[in-house]
Amino acid sequence: MALEVNTWICIPILMVVYLVTKHVLHKLLNLPPTPFPVLPVIGHLHLLKKPLYRTLAELSGRYGPVLYLQFGSRQVLHISSPLAAEECLSKYDILFANRPNMLSGEYFGYNYTAFPWAPYGEHWQTQRRISAMEILSSARLDSLSQIRIEEIQLLTHRLFLADNESPDQVVNLRSELFNFMFNVMTRMMGGKKYYGLKSGKLEEAKRFQDIIRDTEEANAKASVADMLPYLRWLVARKLKKRFASVQKRRDEFMQEWIDEFRTNGLVNGEGKKTFLSVMLSLQDADPEYYTNEVIKGLSQALLHGGINTSVETMEWVMSLLLNNPSVLSKAQMEIDELVGCDRLVIEEDLSKLTYLQCIIKETLRMHPAAPLLLPHESSKDCTVSGYHVPKGTMLLVNAWALQHDPNTWDRPEKFIPERFQGKENIGEANTGLTMIPFGSGRRRCPGENLALRIIRLALASIIQSFDWKRVNDELVDMSESGRFTAPKAHPLMAKYQTRSIFIDQLSQIELKMPKVALI
Numbered sequence: 001m002a003l004e005v006n007t008w009i010c011i012p013i014l015m016v017v018y019l020v021t022k023h024v025l026h027k028l029l030n031l032p033p034t035p036f037p038v039l040p041v042i043g044h045l046h047l048l049k050k051p052l053y054r055t056l057a058e059l060s061g062r063y064g065p066v067l068y069l070q071f072g073s074r075q076v077l078h079i080s081s082p083l084a085a086e087e088c089l090s091k092y093d094i095l096f097a098n099r100p101n102m103l104s105g106e107y108f109g110y111n112y113t114a115f116p117w118a119p120y121g122e123h124w125q126t127q128r129r130i131s132a133m134e135i136l137s138s139a140r141l142d143s144l145s146q147i148r149i150e151e152i153q154l155l156t157h158r159l160f161l162a163d164n165e166s167p168d169q170v171v172n173l174r175s176e177l178f179n180f181m182f183n184v185m186t187r188m189m190g191g192k193k194y195y196g197l198k199s200g201k202l203e204e205a206k207r208f209q210d211i212i213r214d215t216e217e218a219n220a221k222a223s224v225a226d227m228l229p230y231l232r233w234l235v236a237r238k239l240k241k242r243f244a245s246v247q248k249r250r251d252e253f254m255q256e257w258i259d260e261f262r263t264n265g266l267v268n269g270e271g272k273k274t275f276l277s278v279m280l281s282l283q284d285a286d287p288e289y290y291t292n293e294v295i296k297g298l299s300q301a302l303l304h305g306g307i308n309t310s311v312e313t314m315e316w317v318m319s320l321l322l323n324n325p326s327v328l329s330k331a332q333m334e335i336d337e338l339v340g341c342d343r344l345v346i347e348e349d350l351s352k353l354t355y356l357q358c359i360i361k362e363t364l365r366m367h368p369a370a371p372l373l374l375p376h377e378s379s380k381d382c383t384v385s386g387y388h389v390p391k392g393t394m395l396l397v398n399a400w401a402l403q404h405d406p407n408t409w410d411r412p413e414k415f416i417p418e419r420f421q422g423k424e425n426i427g428e429a430n431t432g433l434t435m436i437p438f439g440s441g442r443r444r445c446p447g448e449n450l451a452l453r454i455i456r457l458a459l460a461s462i463i464q465s466f467d468w469k470r471v472n473d474e475l476v477d478m479s480e481s482g483r484f485t486a487p488k489a490h491p492l493m494a495k496y497q498t499r500s501i502f503i504d505q506l507s508q509i510e511l512k513m514p515k516v517a518l519i
Contacts, residue, residue: 008153015485026133029388030386030387030388030469031068031079031387031388031389031390032064032067032068032251032384032385032387032389032511033063033065033066033067033068034063034067034068034069034070035047035062035063035069038070041071041072042328043069043070043071043072043073043074044069044070044071045072047059047207048071048489050482051371051396051397051480051481051482051486052372052484053084053400053401053486054400055373055389056078056080056372056396056398056401057080057398057400057401057404058077059078060080060113060209060398060401060423062513065079065080065081065084065367066079066081066084066384066385066387067079067080069229071394074100074226074394075390075392075393076393076394076395076396077378077384077389077393077394077395077396077497078396079384079395079397079398080397080398080401080402080405081385081402081432082402082405082408082409082432082433084384084385084387084432085397085402085432085433085436085440086432086433086440087384087385088262088288088384088397089397089433089436089439089440089441089443090375090433090440090441092378092382092384093441093442094376094379094442095122095379095380095382096376096377096379096395096441097124097169097379097398097441097442097443098118098119098120098317098376098377098378098379099112099117099118099374099375099377100375100376100377100394102117102222103218103219103226103239103240103243104117104218104219104243105117106243107217107240107243107244107246107247108215108243108246108250108300109297110293110296110297113293113294113296113297114257114297114298114300114301115127115128115131115298115301116131116301116305116374120379120442126289127207127294127298128442128446130279130282130298131298131446132446134278134279134282135275135278135279135298135302136446136447136450137448138375140273140275140278141271141449141450144147144188144273144274145347145453147184147187147188148184148188148347148454148457149346149347149452149457151180151184151187151297152180152457152458152461153344153509154459154508154509155176155179155180155458155461155462155463155509156284156344156461156462156466156509157506157509158176158447159171159176159465159466159496159498159511160465160498160503160506160507160509163466163496163497164498167497168495168497169495169496169497170471170493170494170495171493171494171495171496172245172491172492172493173309173314173315173318173491173492173493173494174315174491174492175369175490175491177311177314177315177458178307178311179194179195180195180310180458181306181307181314181454181458182194182195182205182208182209182307184454185302185303185306185307186303187274188273188274188275189255189274189275189276189299189302189303190261190275190276190277191261191274191276192257194208195389200239201302201305201420207253208253211249211250211253212304212307212308213247214246214249215246215250215304218242218243218246219484220484221239221242222239222243224343250296250300251296253293254296254299254300255292255296255297255333257276258280258292258295258296260274261276261277261280262280274500275299275302276295277298279299280295281296282445284296294307295401299433302447304446305445306419306450306451306479308487309369309370309451309483309485310369310451310454310455311487312367312369312485312486312487312488313360313364313367313369313455314455314458314459315487315488315491315492316363316366316367316461316488317359317360317363317455317459318416318459318492318494319476319478319488319492320359320362320363320366321359321463321468322470322476322492322494323415323470323476323478323508324415324468326357327417328463328468329417329418330355331355331356331359331463332464333351334354334355334356335353335356335460335463335464336464337354338352339352339353339460339464341501341502342505343505344461344465344502344505344506344509345460345461345464346457347453347457349363349460350453350456350457350460353460354421355417355421356456356459356460356463357420357456358417358418358419358420358421359459360452360455360456360459361417361420361435362416362417362420363415363417364435364437365403365409365435365437366403366404366412366413366415367480367486368399368400368403368436368437368486369437369486370439370485371398371399371400371435371485371486372396372397372398372399372400372484373396373397373399373443374439374443375394375395375396376394376395376397376443377392377393377394377395378390378391378392378393378395379391397436397439399435399436399437399439400486402433402434402435402436403434403435403436403437405434408434409434438451462496464499464502465498465499465502465506466497466498466499467496467497468494468495468496468498469494469495469496470494470495471493471494471495476492477489477490
């Protein structure tokens with residue numbers, strides 16, 4: 001009995017000693033501010049709620065914009081200050097250029113060799129150079145512009161036909177924009193089209209969509225295990241089996257595509273210019289480096305990373321416009337004035353549509369596709385904002401917090417596109433990184449140029465061709481999902497009506513479409 005009493009007395013004493021020792025060591029090491037207490041094993045995980053970027057922003061509001069956290073066994077540096085973000089992503093760009101080791105990188109990143117998860121070094125630099133100069137260069141994107149024009153005109157044509165059959169249509173914009181974006185990316189990647197063909201490839205498209213969904217679900221389930229090695233060990237067999245299963249399907253899908261392209265694509269009219277044909281040409285020149293795994297890893301990064309994030313951004317734009325009809329009218333008037341009403345908008349018009357660009361910038365500020373930038377990891381000890389940051393610390397830059405900081409932005413929760421008028425560059429500011437929806441530094445998203453081209457063209461086209469309004473008098477629900485990329489919690493449903501001045505142009509789209517050979 002006495003032993004049992006002594007045990008119960010010792011436990012709280014040991015806990016107090018642990019917490020005090022941890023706190024004193026933290027001060028002695030000059031680590032950044034941290035919430036107290038840091039619990040054994042789990043650290044600060046008990047403080048985290050969805051959405052994570054908002055929880056972390058609230059913690060920074062209490063403890064400071066440079067925050068040191070313990071996620072299980074992982075040391076985490078959370079940044080929500082423009083100056084600290086610039087310090088990490090500019091001054092210490094190379095030092096923070098690594099990615100932390102996680103299950104997604106091990107399995108979906110082909111053992112950390114795929115571009116998004118590869119550590120900083122010669123291999124990553126080569127893939128970055130391929131992406132920037134061979135695949136996503138302005139010249140390459142220009143050469144594929146007809147694909148984007150054709151797909152957005154086919155989308156507007158489908159909407160026109162539906163409206164013609166039953167006026168005042170209600171449409172699921174998320175679904176329509178996803179189908180459009182899916183076709184754009186798969187055609188640019190390898191001359192493949194899934195939606196809108198009479199031959200029908202919907203089963204294959206659904207297979208790919210299922211792979212994307214299962215990839216996201218696997219990543220979500222692994223997030224806690226990534227922070228707690230002992231938990232990963234306990235559930236390792238089940239987790240690894242799930243990741244291996246999803247990756248097998250991902251790999252097989254892309255391998256079939258490569259094999260099919262090898263057989264048919266090189267004699268395909270579009271195939272000579274697609275991303276996949278570029279990579280296979282590089283493989284022909286240097287097969288030892290440009291293996292099928294390298295090509296599949298880069299292809300998956302472009303497809304998985306490019307589709308959903310662009311769809312989410314376009315859906316947020318349209319949601320904000322429907323809740324702010326005067327802004328929508330102003331954008332439509334700009335297009336009418338600068339493009340005219342006798343033809344449909346094309347990519348060459350987009351640079352003139354400055355107010356539309358302001359709308360997109362403001363949406364990216366309020367709803368960045370990656371509210372928390374993909375994590376970085378320090379390769380050496382360093383000092384950030386006067387605090388010591390140990391080697392191996394995971395860096396989380398809170399783009400959402402930076403872009404909602406009231407010290408930088410006037411009324412940050414308000415949708416005010418005019419705040420960007422006269423500012424050519426996203427994030428233009430006197431000091432620090434105040435807006436980084438595509439990241440910054442060496443790990444900045446290489447697909448930014450492509451994403452903005454597609455988003456601008458799609459939005460300009462549907463705003464030009466149709467009058468849009470909410471399905472009822474209530475404002476569009478702007479609730480956010482708790483996922484990492486923070487899409488809208490509910491798909492956007494909207495009413496639309498074809499503008500009378502564009503009926504002739506929209507009715508003739510299908511007749512004017514060039515006949516292209518698709519795999």
